[in-house]
Amino acid sequence: MDMASTGATATAHAFRTAVEERDTRAVEALLAEHVVFTSPVAFRPYEGKAITAAILRGVLRVFEDFRYVREIADPGGRDHALVFTATVNGKRIQGCDFLHVDDEGRIDDFTVMVRPLSAAQALAEAMGAQFDRIAAEAAGA
Template sequence: MGENQSLAPLPQLTLAEWHAFVATGNQDLLAPLLSEHMVFRSPIVQSPIPGRAAAILVLTTVVQIFENFRYHRAFVAGSHDAALEFAANIGKWQLKGIDLIKFNAAGEMIEFEVMIRPIKALQALADEIGNRIGPQLAQLKGAAPAPH
Protein backbone atom coordinates (compact mmCIF):
# COMPACT_ATOMS: atom_id res chain seq x y z
CA MET A 1 0.00 0.00 0.00
CA GLY A 2 2.96 2.31 -0.45
CA GLU A 3 1.44 4.52 -3.14
CA ASN A 4 -1.40 6.93 -2.63
CA GLN A 5 -4.70 5.35 -3.67
CA SER A 6 -6.60 7.38 -6.24
CA LEU A 7 -9.02 6.66 -9.03
CA ALA A 8 -7.76 6.71 -12.60
CA PRO A 9 -8.71 9.85 -14.58
CA LEU A 10 -11.55 8.27 -16.62
CA PRO A 11 -13.32 6.76 -13.58
CA GLN A 12 -12.93 10.16 -11.86
CA LEU A 13 -14.79 11.82 -14.75
CA THR A 14 -17.49 9.14 -14.60
CA LEU A 15 -17.91 9.66 -10.86
CA ALA A 16 -18.28 13.43 -11.36
CA GLU A 17 -21.01 12.77 -13.95
CA TRP A 18 -22.62 10.23 -11.59
CA HIS A 19 -22.91 12.93 -8.91
CA ALA A 20 -24.53 15.21 -11.52
CA PHE A 21 -27.03 12.45 -12.34
CA VAL A 22 -27.86 11.88 -8.66
CA ALA A 23 -28.34 15.63 -8.13
CA THR A 24 -30.64 16.08 -11.14
CA GLY A 25 -32.19 12.65 -11.76
CA ASN A 26 -31.56 13.32 -15.46
CA GLN A 27 -31.60 9.89 -17.14
CA ASP A 28 -29.65 11.20 -20.15
CA LEU A 29 -26.61 11.71 -17.92
CA LEU A 30 -26.69 8.12 -16.68
CA ALA A 31 -26.55 5.91 -19.80
CA PRO A 32 -23.06 6.99 -21.01
CA LEU A 33 -21.60 6.15 -17.58
CA LEU A 34 -22.61 2.49 -17.69
CA SER A 35 -20.97 -0.33 -19.59
CA GLU A 36 -23.31 -2.21 -21.91
CA HIS A 37 -22.19 -5.37 -20.10
CA MET A 38 -22.54 -3.98 -16.61
CA VAL A 39 -23.85 -6.00 -13.69
CA PHE A 40 -26.04 -4.43 -11.02
CA ARG A 41 -26.28 -6.05 -7.59
CA SER A 42 -29.31 -4.98 -5.62
CA PRO A 43 -29.71 -5.34 -1.86
CA ILE A 44 -33.21 -6.65 -2.57
CA VAL A 45 -32.55 -9.68 -4.79
CA GLN A 46 -29.91 -12.36 -4.49
CA SER A 47 -28.94 -12.78 -8.12
CA PRO A 48 -27.10 -10.05 -10.04
CA ILE A 49 -29.09 -8.09 -12.62
CA PRO A 50 -27.15 -7.97 -15.90
CA GLY A 51 -27.29 -5.29 -18.57
CA ARG A 52 -27.31 -1.52 -18.89
CA ALA A 53 -31.09 -1.22 -19.47
CA ALA A 54 -31.97 -2.87 -16.15
CA ALA A 55 -29.41 -0.77 -14.26
CA ILE A 56 -30.80 2.43 -15.78
CA LEU A 57 -34.34 1.40 -14.82
CA VAL A 58 -33.38 0.63 -11.21
CA LEU A 59 -31.08 3.61 -10.65
CA THR A 60 -33.43 6.21 -12.14
CA THR A 61 -36.27 4.80 -10.02
CA VAL A 62 -34.23 4.74 -6.82
CA VAL A 63 -33.20 8.40 -7.14
CA GLN A 64 -36.92 9.24 -7.31
CA ILE A 65 -37.74 7.11 -4.23
CA PHE A 66 -34.96 8.35 -1.95
CA GLU A 67 -35.68 11.59 -0.11
CA ASN A 68 -32.96 13.84 1.29
CA PHE A 69 -30.29 11.72 -0.42
CA ARG A 70 -26.68 12.67 0.29
CA TYR A 71 -23.24 11.14 0.03
CA HIS A 72 -21.02 11.39 3.11
CA ARG A 73 -17.72 9.75 2.25
CA ALA A 74 -15.92 8.13 -0.65
CA PHE A 75 -13.36 5.36 -0.34
CA VAL A 76 -11.04 4.40 -3.17
CA ALA A 77 -9.44 0.97 -3.57
CA GLY A 78 -7.03 1.04 -6.46
CA SER A 79 -7.47 2.91 -9.71
CA HIS A 80 -10.83 1.36 -10.76
CA ASP A 81 -12.80 0.72 -7.54
CA ALA A 82 -14.73 3.12 -5.32
CA ALA A 83 -17.19 2.92 -2.43
CA LEU A 84 -19.59 5.77 -1.72
CA GLU A 85 -21.34 6.01 1.65
CA PHE A 86 -24.80 7.58 1.55
CA ALA A 87 -27.84 8.38 3.68
CA ALA A 88 -31.45 8.97 2.67
CA ASN A 89 -35.03 8.69 3.83
CA ILE A 90 -37.93 6.61 2.60
CA GLY A 91 -41.06 7.85 4.30
CA LYS A 92 -40.45 7.55 8.04
CA TRP A 93 -37.33 5.40 7.63
CA GLN A 94 -33.79 6.72 7.69
CA LEU A 95 -31.30 4.52 5.91
CA LYS A 96 -27.59 4.29 5.33
CA GLY A 97 -25.94 2.57 2.46
CA ILE A 98 -22.86 1.97 0.37
CA ASP A 99 -22.49 1.97 -3.41
CA LEU A 100 -19.61 -0.28 -4.47
CA ILE A 101 -18.56 0.68 -7.99
CA LYS A 102 -16.05 -1.01 -10.30
CA PHE A 103 -14.95 0.79 -13.48
CA ASN A 104 -13.51 -0.65 -16.68
CA ALA A 105 -10.49 0.78 -18.53
CA ALA A 106 -12.78 3.14 -20.49
CA GLY A 107 -14.04 4.58 -17.19
CA GLU A 108 -17.51 3.05 -17.52
CA MET A 109 -19.23 1.48 -14.52
CA ILE A 110 -18.97 -2.27 -15.02
CA GLU A 111 -20.25 -3.36 -11.60
CA PHE A 112 -22.55 -1.49 -9.25
CA GLU A 113 -23.47 -3.09 -5.93
CA VAL A 114 -25.72 -1.47 -3.33
CA MET A 115 -25.88 -2.33 0.37
CA ILE A 116 -28.50 -0.77 2.66
CA ARG A 117 -29.41 -0.92 6.34
CA PRO A 118 -31.56 -1.19 8.44
CA ILE A 119 -33.81 -3.97 7.18
CA LYS A 120 -37.04 -1.97 7.69
CA ALA A 121 -35.78 0.76 5.36
CA LEU A 122 -34.62 -1.86 2.86
CA GLN A 123 -38.09 -3.45 2.94
CA ALA A 124 -39.67 -0.05 2.30
CA LEU A 125 -37.36 0.40 -0.70
CA ALA A 126 -38.16 -3.10 -1.98
CA ASP A 127 -41.89 -2.37 -1.75
CA GLU A 128 -41.54 0.95 -3.61
CA ILE A 129 -39.42 -0.60 -6.37
CA GLY A 130 -41.82 -3.51 -6.73
CA ASN A 131 -44.79 -1.13 -7.00
CA ARG A 132 -43.12 1.16 -9.53
CA ILE A 133 -41.07 -1.11 -11.80
CA GLY A 134 -41.59 -4.72 -10.70
CA PRO A 135 -43.02 -5.99 -14.02
CA GLN A 136 -40.55 -4.09 -16.23
CA LEU A 137 -37.61 -5.31 -14.15
CA ALA A 138 -38.77 -8.93 -14.30
CA GLN A 139 -39.09 -8.59 -18.07
CA LEU A 140 -35.58 -7.12 -18.43
CA LYS A 141 -34.08 -9.81 -16.19
CA GLY A 142 -35.77 -12.47 -18.32
CA ALA A 143 -34.57 -10.89 -21.56
CA ALA A 144 -30.98 -10.31 -20.47
CA PRO A 145 -28.36 -12.50 -22.14
CA ALA A 146 -26.89 -15.13 -19.86
CA PRO A 147 -23.40 -14.24 -18.58
CA HIS A 148 -20.62 -16.15 -20.32
Protein backbone atom coordinates (compact mmCIF):
# COMPACT_ATOMS: atom_id res chain seq x y z
CA MET A 1 0.00 0.00 0.00
CA ASP A 2 1.50 3.35 -1.01
CA MET A 3 1.39 6.61 0.96
CA ALA A 4 -1.47 8.03 -1.13
CA SER A 5 -3.76 5.05 -0.48
CA THR A 6 -2.79 5.03 3.22
CA GLY A 7 -3.71 8.71 3.39
CA ALA A 8 -6.96 8.03 1.53
CA THR A 9 -7.89 5.35 4.05
CA ALA A 10 -7.13 7.72 6.93
CA THR A 11 -9.28 10.41 5.30
CA ALA A 12 -12.19 8.00 4.79
CA HIS A 13 -12.00 6.90 8.43
CA ALA A 14 -11.78 10.50 9.62
CA PHE A 15 -14.80 11.40 7.46
CA ARG A 16 -16.80 8.48 8.83
CA THR A 17 -15.97 9.45 12.41
CA ALA A 18 -16.81 13.11 11.80
CA VAL A 19 -20.20 12.24 10.28
CA GLU A 20 -21.02 9.75 13.03
CA GLU A 21 -20.15 12.38 15.63
CA ARG A 22 -22.07 15.03 13.64
CA ASP A 23 -18.93 17.19 13.66
CA THR A 24 -19.66 19.42 10.68
CA ARG A 25 -16.42 21.39 11.05
CA ALA A 26 -14.35 18.23 10.85
CA VAL A 27 -16.38 17.09 7.81
CA GLU A 28 -15.74 20.42 6.07
CA ALA A 29 -12.02 20.29 6.87
CA LEU A 30 -11.77 17.00 4.97
CA LEU A 31 -13.20 18.46 1.75
CA ALA A 32 -10.96 19.74 -1.04
CA GLU A 33 -11.68 23.30 -2.19
CA HIS A 34 -12.55 21.93 -5.64
CA VAL A 35 -14.68 18.99 -4.42
CA VAL A 36 -17.47 17.83 -6.73
CA PHE A 37 -20.58 16.57 -4.95
CA THR A 38 -23.03 14.42 -6.89
CA SER A 39 -26.38 14.19 -5.13
CA PRO A 40 -28.84 11.34 -5.52
CA VAL A 41 -31.65 13.86 -5.99
CA ALA A 42 -30.12 16.61 -8.18
CA PHE A 43 -29.53 16.47 -11.92
CA ARG A 44 -26.18 18.31 -11.92
CA PRO A 45 -23.24 17.95 -9.54
CA TYR A 46 -22.40 20.76 -7.12
CA GLU A 47 -18.86 22.12 -7.28
CA GLY A 48 -16.91 23.58 -4.39
CA LYS A 49 -16.29 23.15 -0.71
CA ALA A 50 -18.78 25.76 0.55
CA ILE A 51 -21.86 24.30 -1.18
CA THR A 52 -20.84 20.70 -0.46
CA ALA A 53 -20.32 21.43 3.25
CA ALA A 54 -23.68 23.24 3.40
CA ILE A 55 -25.44 20.30 1.71
CA LEU A 56 -23.86 17.85 4.14
CA ARG A 57 -25.01 19.97 7.10
CA GLY A 58 -28.51 19.88 5.60
CA VAL A 59 -28.34 16.11 5.24
CA LEU A 60 -27.37 15.76 8.89
CA ARG A 61 -30.44 17.84 9.81
CA VAL A 62 -32.87 15.65 7.82
CA PHE A 63 -31.43 12.17 8.43
CA GLU A 64 -32.68 10.39 11.53
CA ASP A 65 -31.11 7.24 12.98
CA PHE A 66 -28.13 7.63 10.63
CA ARG A 67 -25.38 5.04 10.88
CA TYR A 68 -22.69 3.60 8.68
CA VAL A 69 -23.01 -0.18 8.43
CA ARG A 70 -20.12 -1.10 6.13
CA GLU A 71 -16.92 0.35 4.73
CA ILE A 72 -15.42 -0.80 1.45
CA ALA A 73 -11.95 0.36 0.41
CA ASP A 74 -9.86 0.07 -2.70
CA PRO A 75 -6.73 -1.32 -0.99
CA GLY A 76 -4.35 0.09 -3.60
CA GLY A 77 -6.10 3.31 -4.33
CA ARG A 78 -8.01 6.35 -3.24
CA ASP A 79 -11.62 5.23 -3.47
CA HIS A 80 -13.84 4.31 -0.55
CA ALA A 81 -17.50 3.41 -0.17
CA LEU A 82 -19.35 3.94 3.09
CA VAL A 83 -22.70 2.14 3.22
CA PHE A 84 -25.31 3.72 5.50
CA THR A 85 -28.86 3.47 6.74
CA ALA A 86 -31.10 6.26 7.98
CA THR A 87 -34.70 7.40 8.16
CA VAL A 88 -36.10 10.43 6.31
CA ASN A 89 -39.67 11.54 7.02
CA GLY A 90 -40.58 8.05 8.19
CA LYS A 91 -38.99 6.27 5.20
CA ARG A 92 -36.12 3.88 5.79
CA ILE A 93 -33.25 4.65 3.43
CA GLN A 94 -30.18 2.68 2.45
CA GLY A 95 -27.35 4.46 0.73
CA CYS A 96 -23.70 4.70 -0.04
CA ASP A 97 -21.19 7.54 0.06
CA PHE A 98 -18.52 7.08 -2.61
CA LEU A 99 -15.41 9.09 -1.76
CA HIS A 100 -12.31 9.81 -3.80
CA VAL A 101 -9.30 11.37 -2.09
CA ASP A 102 -6.81 13.69 -3.83
CA ASP A 103 -3.02 13.95 -3.47
CA GLU A 104 -3.40 16.23 -0.43
CA GLY A 105 -5.59 13.74 1.44
CA ARG A 106 -8.82 15.71 0.90
CA ILE A 107 -12.08 14.42 -0.55
CA ASP A 108 -12.28 15.77 -4.11
CA ASP A 109 -15.13 13.67 -5.44
CA PHE A 110 -18.19 12.70 -3.40
CA THR A 111 -21.13 10.78 -4.87
CA VAL A 112 -24.16 9.60 -2.92
CA MET A 113 -26.59 6.92 -4.03
CA VAL A 114 -29.73 5.90 -2.16
CA ARG A 115 -32.56 3.40 -2.37
CA PRO A 116 -35.48 2.65 -2.47
CA LEU A 117 -37.17 5.17 -4.73
CA SER A 118 -39.76 6.13 -2.10
CA ALA A 119 -36.96 7.01 0.33
CA ALA A 120 -35.06 8.93 -2.37
CA GLN A 121 -38.24 10.92 -3.00
CA ALA A 122 -38.60 11.61 0.74
CA LEU A 123 -34.96 12.74 0.79
CA ALA A 124 -35.54 15.01 -2.22
CA GLU A 125 -38.52 16.62 -0.46
CA ALA A 126 -36.67 17.06 2.84
CA MET A 127 -33.58 18.51 1.16
CA GLY A 128 -35.73 20.75 -1.05
CA ALA A 129 -37.18 22.25 2.11
CA GLN A 130 -33.63 22.89 3.34
CA PHE A 131 -32.29 24.40 0.14
CA ASP A 132 -32.78 28.11 0.88
CA ARG A 133 -30.85 27.62 4.13
CA ILE A 134 -28.18 25.57 2.33
CA ALA A 135 -27.73 28.25 -0.35
CA ALA A 136 -27.48 30.98 2.31
CA GLU A 137 -24.91 28.99 4.31
CA ALA A 138 -22.82 28.37 1.18
CA ALA A 139 -22.93 32.03 0.20
CA GLY A 140 -21.85 33.08 3.69
CA ALA A 141 -18.91 30.67 3.84
